[in-house]
Each structure stands twice: as C-alpha cells, then as structure tokens.
Amino acid sequence: MKIDRLIGILSVLLQEEKTTAPELAEKFEVSRRTINRDIEDLGKAGIPIRTMQGTGGGICIMDGYRIDRTLLTSKDMQMILAGLRSLDSVSGSRYYSRLMEKLQTGSSEFVSGRDSMLIDLSSWYKGSLAPKIEMIQDAIENRRLLAFRYYAPSGESARTVEPYYVVFKWAGWYVWAWCRKRRDFRLFKLNRMDQVSVSDTTFVCREAPMPDLSNERIFPGGIRVKVLFDSEVKWRLVEEFGPRCFTETDDGRLLFCADYTDMENLIAWLLTFGEKAEVLEPAEARERIFHTAEAMRKIYREPVQRSRERNQ
Numbered sequence: 001m002k003i004d005r006l007i008g009i010l011s012v013l014l015q016e017e018k019t020t021a022p023e024l025a026e027k028f029e030v031s032r033r034t035i036n037r038d039i040e041d042l043g044k045a046g047i048p049i050r051t052m053q054g055t056g057g058g059i060c061i062m063d064g065y066r067i068d069r070t071l072l073t074s075k076d077m078q079m080i081l082a083g084l085r086s087l088d089s090v091s092g093s094r095y096y097s098r099l100m101e102k103l104q105t106g107s108s109e110f111v112s113g114r115d116s117m118l119i120d121l122s123s124w125y126k127g128s129l130a131p132k133i134e135m136i137q138d139a140i141e142n143r144r145l146l147a148f149r150y151y152a153p154s155g156e157s158a159r160t161v162e163p164y165y166v167v168f169k170w171a172g173w174y175v176w177a178w179c180r181k182r183r184d185f186r187l188f189k190l191n192r193m194d195q196v197s198v199s200d201t202t203f204v205c206r207e208a209p210m211p212d213l214s215n216e217r218i219f220p221g222g223i224r225v226k227v228l229f230d231s232e233v234k235w236r237l238v239e240e241f242g243p244r245c246f247t248e249t250d251d252g253r254l255l256f257c258a259d260y261t262d263m264e265n266l267i268a269w270l271l272t273f274g275e276k277a278e279v280l281e282p283a284e285a286r287e288r289i290f291h292t293a294e295a296m297r298k299i300y301r302e303p304v305q306r307s308r309e310r311n312q
Contacts, residue, residue: 002038002141004087005030009038010047018058034141091130129173132190135198136175139163145199146177151192153264157181160199161188164208176211187211221259223266226281229254233276267292 005028012019012027024035039059043049048062088097139146140163150159161177168174173190185208229237231252237245246254260266267288270277279286 006038006042009035010042013049013059013061016060018060020058024059030141091134129190132193132196133166133173135196136163136166136190139198140166142198143202143205145180145201145203146175146196147199148188148193148196150188151194159188161186162203162206164205165211167211167213169213176208178206178208185209185211221261223260223263223285224281225256225258225260225266225285226279227256227270228278228280229256229273230276233273236273263288 008028009024012024021032021035021039024038025032028035039049039051049059050062051057051059091097136146138144143162145160146163147158147160150157160180161175162180163175163177165176166173167176167187174187175190175193176185176187178184179186179188228249229246231248231254234246234254237254237256241256241258245258246256249255263285266285270279270285270289271292279289
C-alpha cells in the first residue's frame with residue numbers, strides 16, 4: 001500500500017546517506033515512475049529531499065534533518081509493529097516483514113516489553129487470499145482494470161471493475177470498486193471472486209467516495225425478528241449479538257428480538273440452530289423454515305444406499 005511504501009522509503013533515506021530511484025524501485029518492487037511520484041509526495045509533505053542528477057547523483061535527505069523518535073512512545077511503536085504484522089499475515093511477499101526490520105533497526109532500546117497484541121487477518125483462506133490482495137493492490141497502484149468471475153446470491157457473472165480500496169470489514173476482505181457492468185460503486189467480497197486478473201488497460205481515476213461501511217448503510221434492517229432459543233445456544237447469541245439481545249422467559253428459553261436486512265440470510269442463519277430455535281415473527285420466515293424442514297425430511301427419510309440407487 002502507498003502509505004506503507006512512503007514510510008519504507010523515508011526509513012531508507014534516514015538510514016542511508018544516499019540512494020537512487022532504481023535502487024528504491026527494486027527494493028519496493030515498483031516502477032521508477034512510481035518512486036518518482038513517491039519522492040514528490042514526500043516533498044509535498046514537508047520532508048526536505050534533495051535529488052542530484054548525473055554521475056554520483058542520487059536521492060538523499062538534506063543535512064540536519066531527522067525524525068525525533070521521542071514523538072513516539074514505546075507503546076506507539078508496539079502498535080505500529082502490531083499493525084504491520086497483521087498486514088504481513090495476508091501478504092503475498094516479504095514487503096511488510098522487510099518494513100518491520102527497517103523500523104526495528106537500531107531501535108532495540110526503544111521498542112521494549114513483550115508484544116501484547118497479535119492479529120492474524122488471513123483466517124482460513126491465506127493460500128488464496130494473499131495472492132488476490134497483492135494482485136488487487138497492484139491494480140490499484142497502477143490504475144489498471146480488474147477482471148474476475150463473481151459469485152453472488154443472485155447468481156454468477158463476469159465483472160470488470162476500476163479498483164480503489166482494499167477493505168477489511170465484518171471479518172472478511174472486500175474491494176471497493178467502480179463496476180462497469182452496474183455503472184456504480186460496489187463492494188465485492190474477495191472470497192466470492194474467482195479467475196482474478198489484472199488487465200493491461202488503465203483507467204482514469206474517478207472522484208471515488210470513501211465506502212460507507214456503517215451498519216445502518218449496509219444492514220438497514222426492515223425485517224423485525226422474534227425467535228425463542230433454547231438456553232443451550234446462549235453463547236452463540238452473546239457472541240454474535242451481545243448479552244443484551246435477548247430476555248429469559250419463564251420456561252428458561254431466550255426471547256431474541258432484532259432487525260434483519262435480508263430474508264435469505266435470516267433463514268440460513270436460523271437453520272443453523274436446528275430444533276434449538278422457534279421463529280415467532282415474521283410469519284414468512286416461519287413458513288419457509290417449515291417447508292425447508294419438510295423437504296429435508298423427504299431427502300433423509302430413506303437410507304443413503306436406496307437414495308443412490310434411485311438417482312442412478
């Protein structure tokens with residue numbers, strides 16, 4: 001990501017007397033043009049960077065400039081490193097680990113104490129997730145179109161998008177992009193994307209708004225839900241909705257009340273509780289669960305062998 005690379009470039013310039021654009025491009029695995037833009041951005045941010053052309057030239061920070069580390073406490077540095085470690089858990093390269101090494105160089109007396117926060121963002125899908133994130137970051141950095149096959153509840157389709165942000169939210173990874181098919185900004189879940197490729201075609205950046213990821217925007221509600229749960233599943237309700245999402249009834253069951261957004265997701269969620277849940281409202285959900293249970297009863301009514309023979 002650009003901000004991480006800028007920190008890395010600044011770290012190199014603070015540690016080395018002089019470097020060159022080709023050396024930085026190779027170190028951070030980007031083009032010389034990208035490095036030149038980064039150097040310009042650092043200059044705009046107030047870092048006094050000096051560039052010298054010709055034999056013996058290069059890039060350096062003007063004499064007398066330094067970053068006062070006392071602006072950061074040991075706890076501040078621990079949090080920075082924790083954040084970098086979390087990004088490293090889904091990285092397809094050694095970029096973040098190299099950046100951590102640079103920040104820790106000569107800082108043993110500054111970074112004290114044991115790590116108190118360990119974050120792994122990769123979940124179960126690191127093998128497939130890290131390459132996707134790296135590919136999408138490359139597309140964003142170089143302003144290239146991204147193509148993929150997308151699997152949604154409404155069906156699957158081929159999409160071509162202009163990517164702007166990689167987003168981690170609701171325990172999942174997404175890309176915020178302008179969809180050329182829908183002619184609008186959309187949030188695509190990475191685990192639903194397949195056959196992802198970066199096009200050679202570039203795009204002109206739009207005035208891309210920051211994605212509104214508030215619960216009110218993404219989950220506006222509209223479906224009033226009342227369910228009676230067995231006390232055995234209290235731990236799940238607490239984990240997913242908090243300890244104040246239900247009240248205990250006289251018979252020991254838990255009356256759960258909430259607003260839900262999507263009927264399909266509601267049905268799927270309720271079915272995971274099996275006989276431990278009884279839907280009171282809405283009537284549509286109760287009816288659909290009844291018909292689903294009837295259909296499942298027909299499937300499982302006969303032995304597996306007989307079912308196989310009947311379908312051969």
